[in-house]
Amino acid sequence: MESQGLVNARLKELFGTRVRDGASLVPFTTFRTGGPADWLLQTDRPDELVTAIRETAALGIPLTILGGGSNVLVGDGGVRGLVVRLRHGRLHATGPDRVRADAGVTLNGLVRWTIRRGMAGLESWAGTPGTVGGAIHGNAHFDGRLVGDMVTAVGLVDEAGTRIEVSADEMAFDYDESRVKHTSEVVSWVEFAVRSGDPAVLRLAARDSLAFRKRTQPLDRASAGCVFQNPRADDGPLPDDVPRSAGALIDRAGLKGSRQGGAVVSTVHGNFIVNEGTARAADIRALLERCRREVARRFGIQLRLELVYLGEF
Template structure:
């Protein structure tokens, strides 16, 4: 069987304990929803990622590469193929005013390293729950600044295992978008160029932003952060609130009463609940304001 051959090849390059089968994806997404992935891979080295992708591609096995699952909904039927999770590839290295971080490193940990080395510019990222790879791919941002403001370059691979080093311009970073998403590249590493600053001022700024986040966002419930991209000329949360949808729920999924831009899992929601609520919000907002909200979250898998 093809699958047996694929498993045999994968286990030659990655320790068996780092490959799981029928792994519940609700254990790997911040929304806490999702059915099982046929194959779930936790590589520890960059070369293992490249090799695994080659094996999967050569055998026509669908695959998806993820970070910490903070911007991801996996449908209840799970993922028919392989999911590669990069969080074990997480080295962070400070070189003068620059920080090199592997794709699976948490942004919060990179921000802490910046603080320790009196480097400013990354304070906005200290409360973003995702990893470097996902943040670069979607040009993550908070309270104004975005990844494009601090990134110098990124090492990428394509589905054929070719390596590239793209500078900031080549990454084509724009609002929640990049060439990485459009051309299906995978981030392996990023270098951030920061500035020397005052450690107390940096710490105070990080604490201030995290305090604002805690005051305004429903951090006590599973979610994937802001559910929708900001539509041009509007704010998604305000449109949803003005549409009368604050607190509206389907099954165990609810539009947060604290911040209408967040859909939360407040009572054992299924992925179906979340996706139906997203659709309902889109329909009502479009009907009332003629604005089509575009999800910021990634949706994969089968019903």
């Protein structure tokens, strides 16, 4: 790795004052806690993403991609190297039944855009925080559906900064799984299949999704949504009358309302940990690990993380 001074000079040369050193990531994560990035670049330009990938490799510093920050916990020690926060970008129809969105477009922005144009298929994702790129990384799920089921093609940038296009079949989508979870590839754009629909009807479906979320999730508190994946069928038998849901297991273990510093297991939804305002990342992580240990001890089920840990704890 080059010296801090040299790295700083090179990043400033490339991105000017838009790259900030020691930038807090608190405003850019929905958990609203955690340490700073060594350097932070916010961009809506696919070419800058390619430059960042090539230059961080050349400089020997780590690169971390952030979307909406709605599925991450940033450690209190912060994130080494360059964090690129992808935001906004282009949205356009590539055919009568296809829409393409840059990775930094928010899922909610995409939903609104398609509804306005009478394009059906994405409306039930209304209210899902984060970006298109983040949704593809973890194959966002809602009401038994996976976002990957709507995808036809994805534009990726590989470690060398080369742009490639892959079909949905090549994305290895599964529950909370995608190819980019296991490679260093970055999602640059995504193409979705849509069909024609009546905007008024689509708006109602979107409203239903939003109302469901309001009823079942603690939306008035800082969180990162569900912290654990739901257990799979081969994870072992569940206690009688407990559904295959991490939140239900946490609830049955009596953990709702448990606290560590300013972090609390939500009383509304057992799979949400909320930051009451003063939680450090270490508090959230300790509480989450307590839930994992307790569920394993009580029911013999090992919960897997849905949340992504970033940086140093």
